[in-house]
Amino acid sequence: MAKKIEKAKLKKVPQDPVESSTAEKEQGKSRHNEMRDTIESIIIALVFAFVFRAYSAEAFVIPTGSMAPTLYGRHKELHCAECGVKYAVGASDELVEKSEYYLPDNKVTGAFCPNCRYYTNLQNAMPFTGDRIIVNKFPFDYGDPGRWDVIVFKYPEASQTNYIKRLVGLPGEEIQISRGDVYARKNEKEPFQILRKDNLDKQLTVQQLVYDDDYPPREILEYGWPERWSPMQQVKPVETRFEDLKQSAWELDRVARAYQYKGTTAKADKLEWLRYQHIVPRQSEWALLQENPELFTQTMLSSPPQSRLISDYTAYNNYSGGSSSGAFTYDAAFWVGDLTLSFDVEIQSEAGELLVELMRGDRHFRVRFDVKTGQAKLYFVEDFPNPEPVETELTTVETDLKGQGGYSVMFANVDQRLCLWINGSVVDLGAASEYQPPVSPAPREGDLAPAGVAGVGIDFTVSHLMLQRDIYYRADEYYQNQEYSGDRRHLWELLWDPAAWSRQYEDHRQQVRFDQMSDDEFFVLGDNSARSADSRLWGNARQA
Template identity: 25%
Template sequence: MTSSDSNTPIVPSQPAAPKTGVTETMMSLIMSFVLAMTARGFIIEGFVIPTGSMAPTLMGQHVRWSSPQTGWEYAIDANGYLGRWQLAAQELNKLNGRLSAIKDPEQRKTIRNRDLKRALIARWDPMFGLTDPVERSTPEPIQPIPANGDRVIVLKSLYPFSSPERFNVVVFKNPTDPVGPTQNFIKRLVGLPEEQLVVVDGDVFTGPLEGSPESLRVVRKPEFVQRAVWQPVYDSSFVPVELVRWEESSQSSWWGAPFMPQAGDWKIGTDRTWRTTSDQPAALSWNHDEWPITDFNMYNVNRLPNASVPPFSRDPFPISDIRIAGVVEPLDGREFAGTRLVMTTRGLLFEWSVKSGALELRMSRESDGSELSSISTPFDVSRSAFEIDCWQVDQKMWLFINGTLELELPFNDWSPEERFQASYPDTTVETYLTNPTLPRPAGPQIDWYFDGGVEAIRNVRVDRDLFYRPTMLDSANQRSQNGPFVRGLGFGSDFRTPGRLERGQHLMFGDNSAASRDGRIWGRPHPLSAQYTGDDAPFIVPQDMLIGKAFSVYWPAPLSFPGTDSRWVPNFGKLRFIR
């Protein structure tokens, strides 16, 4: 090797530059498409929620409205609202046409005052109360553009390898219409294979296939599901801000907050904080006449035949599964004496007690006060403000302090028929089973006692649980091409003859029970479904028709750009997992 050779740098060989062109681009696009279709077919898929059968857990096409009094905002079924808008707009156009032909100003005023009410839309606010509308107004000049339903991601890879769990939200092929416009449904899975099932007073009771009807017991939602399905009844953070204007326009007086003072020097009014400055015992009671706690869902407000009457005039079902929470603030520097929440419902007294040094749950008979069960634990109540959160749901009491579960007390003794007797003491079994949609249980009585040493309570909230309504079979909910109509009670409505789910069969309910076409009422499957699954049983969803578990809302209904009806602003605040 020469010296000149040793000084010559060695340059590593470079790979040839990749050739790019139409062929390579097309191959990349095809590969991406194949991967996307593979994921869509076997792993995940997106679906749009079309209707409100799962509202407010999942929203179908809807219109959002915000109350001018409290600021409470909620979604309304789009079809119901637009139908109401069109009727009101037609009446307004007719009235304006009549008025344009009248020259006398006084006559015009008289006719307008007399006939305008037919062109008004009644708007309701659950935080204001549902005795009277919070507002009656003429329809918007331009027909509102409804928001689209939520878009959800469905995990399709789970159920081929694992069994679905009770209370999963599931997308499945509709057995009654597997190839039509309603071929995909989304509901909550309530009934599992190889069990008996019956619904009583809004709750679900199940038991093994070989058991007697008396052996069935209530099933309970996991805590994370229960928190997701609570539906608001009242929240003291939303208070009326223009009561004088409302009282003048409606020519009536507001009925007040739902908790009424029974003892003590309470100052409630329209303040977000309720105060008592006395060291003497104080008490609040729920106003059931003006604030009934029922299964009414505000999403359905415009589905009523007459949306100008109070929503609860349509005989919704009073509910006993309730959550009551609030922040209690002891007087500065003084020891907290104690508070006790008492709910009387279904023949029982439920008591949640928070005292200095102890927490206690107690369940007793309403008739004689005899104790059925109780549980307590030592607890040091802070001298500062603390949150108390009391649940009675699915025959179980819960007590949370500052968000932490401290006590729970289940009640498992009732069979479905015993639950019926406690809920409907004035109704015979024969009357109920003739048509279970007619009788109504009594509403709960709620009293909140304070032993003294309380300065204020705030952030008072009352929520209610899902309530699965009793059902009757109706030919309108069945398809004639699927065979003879099934008649009688809905599936799982007769506690003396519970519904039976055999191997591979599931039962689906909607969270918005009053507006949901549940499996309990949809009758026989389509012949194609029966041929595909080998199962022609009515009401049920075979395992082979499950598509997957609804995992998350990845694209909630977008918001409108301010000042326009154009809906394209992402609503990131509503992104959520589905429970």
């Protein structure tokens, strides 16, 4: 009996049995309501997620490198051990297409720096998945996407596959690709017009690194490799050629990467330029330096390396190992004349002129700043076919580059249009900045030193020099019909000789015209033109 009482004492019994019953019911009801609220919240969240995904936005992972370097697919990231530049190399080939199955034989084992071409071993480097993006669907409920927008869409020939490309051609247009540029027209009676990027932010987004002087390959330079920025002077009035100056008004601080021009005391009767030469080491030269530094230095003295034309080289595509190991080293054989030069300048004089120049073929495109007034004169000098250089003024504008002080300058010649930025702000050059292509679009000797800075009666210092190039769109039509039908490696080897390169290219090149699009069709291209399957290459198996 006592035992039963003990159990009774251990049981919690409220004084009021009616009150206890009510409390238990309320607690049960409360728990039920909480569970129902939780379930309802989950359902509502799922509904919102579904609606958001279906109508507003959706997340995607970039699978391939067709939009590199704007957007990366599966890739490996690294810092160049020689110059310090950070870059990425594609690693999508390590997987079976459209799957996550790893192929050991396709492992990407090394990469080549876009700045100095130094080889980095990637045997132990871990890959990263493709970039993750959120795609906004809402704007397209009220209108079509705009030219140069990046879009995600279902591939017409396989509607279960998502593609991400850049929209270039609009409904009703006929598209032509020639020498890296894209042209369009509405009907056969109209001439083709080059397609420019009205939004300059988009133009800057697709520029690719040629050389960043803040990241010099110091070891190879110490053993005698030539610097890419050096004092030069024009030596031929026709078919412009530049040669190095042994003595000039330039003082070069190679450690700080700052270059001072003392123009107020200069006695030169010609412009003394600080010019860029595309003197890029090959793998054989890097190997010689590592194996025998003394012999490397002797070779530099006896046979100095020469500048070559800037090509459509893309480090993302160049790697060792993998299914395409080394295939794109010699593939990047196409000359790119659309360039963007940026730098900082410290003006140390109240008056004088600062000149910035970009070469393309027969023309020197220049901007001449009067630092006393802040005015900038935009013009080009054409050497060929004229017996004497002919200067054509495009426009004169007011700028903030006025008087002593520090400024950032960016000058671009892209898509047959000149663009100028001072301190990060666009200078409105108007319609005069757009020009018609020259009689001969071929590269000239001047393109071996395509960018320069000079002064007249002024002291200044330039630093943070960086040269970039525009996208070069390959004029390929389907996989069998390529822009260049000759030996690609031979064309690459001729980049040191503009005249020979031009003859070889013209003998085997093609420009491509694509069928006029209907009212519901668009033409899309990948930013990584050499590795992009896009409207150039797609067939029409559906006979749509």
